[in-house]
Amino acid sequence: MPNKLHRHPPNPQASASASFEGVVLPHLDAAYNLARWLARDDTDAQDVVQEALLRALRYYASFHGGDARVWLLAIVRNTFYSLRMKVPADGVHEAFDDEMHAPPDEQPGPEAQTLLALDVGSLQRALENLPHxxxxxxxxxxxxxxxxxxxxxxxxxxxxxxxxxxxxxRERLRLELSCPSKEARQHDVP
Structure with a gap:
C-alpha cells in the first residue's frame, strides 16, 4: 500500500501574490514614470508608486483581466491626486532632476552636447509648465x-x-519651444 502524503491545501493568498507579481509588477517602470512626471519629485514619485502598489494589491481581486498596465496607471494617477489633495499647495515640490531625463549617452561632440542639453532642458521646462x-x-x-x-x-x-x-x-509645447527664450535672445548677435 503506497504511503499517503499529507498535502496542505493550496494557499490562496500566496497564489494571488504570485499572480499580482506576474501581472502588475512588470509595469512598475511605467507607473514610476507617470508618477515622476505628475509629482515632479523623485521622493514624492516613489511615495505615490508605493501607495499605488499597496492599493493595487489590496484591490487586485477586483481586477478581472484586461490591460494591467492601464489599470495600474489609473491607480497611480488617482493615488497622486488623492495624496496631492492632502498636501497644501505650498508643500508641492517643484524641483526637477535634469540628469534623470537626459537622453541616452551616444557620445556626441561638445557642440552637439551643448545644443542637445539646451533642447532637452527646454522640453523638460516646457513639459513642467503644462497644467497637470x-x-x-x-x-x-x-x-x-x-x-x-x-x-x-x-x-x-x-x-x-x-x-x-x-x-x-502639443500646441502649448510647440509655442513654448518655437519662441526663443530670454536667455537665447540675450546671446543673439544684432
Missing part, C-alpha cells in the same frame, strides 16, 4: 505610448476630452 491635466495626457501618450482609449480609461475622461487635451498640450 495636459501634462498627464502628453506623458501618457508620448512617453508611455498609451492609446487614446487607454488614456481615457486611465484618466476617467471621454476620448474627445483626451484628444482635446493632447491637442492643447
Amino acid at each position: 491635466p495636459l501634462r498627464e495626457a502628453i506623458v501618457l501618450r508620448e512617453l508611455e505610448e498609451c492609446s487614446y482609449k487607454e488614456i481615457a480609461s486611465i484618466t476617467g475622461q471621454k476620448i474627445g476630452t483626451v484628444m482635446s487635451r493632447l491637442a492643447r498640450a
